[in-house]
Amino acid sequence: MPTEELEQLLRLVHRKHITPPLTPVELALVGLQHRSEELMQSLRGLDEAGARAVLIAVLAERRS
DSSP states (O other), X not given: OOHHHHHHHHHHHHTXXXXXXXXXXXXXXXXXXXXXXXXXXXXXTXXXXXXXXXXXXXXXXXXX
């Protein structure tokens, strides 16, 4: 998944435009329906803190 889309998702979570636990419908509403399958594999069932932690960790790993 492109880094830009992960950053976009983190911004959406931070600004409360999307609220974990994520659903395919919520992802579609913010234009990320094409990434629904892979995002649901990683973030399904996580609350906001958990989803945010995963996104931050992945982005930090990519930047190191």
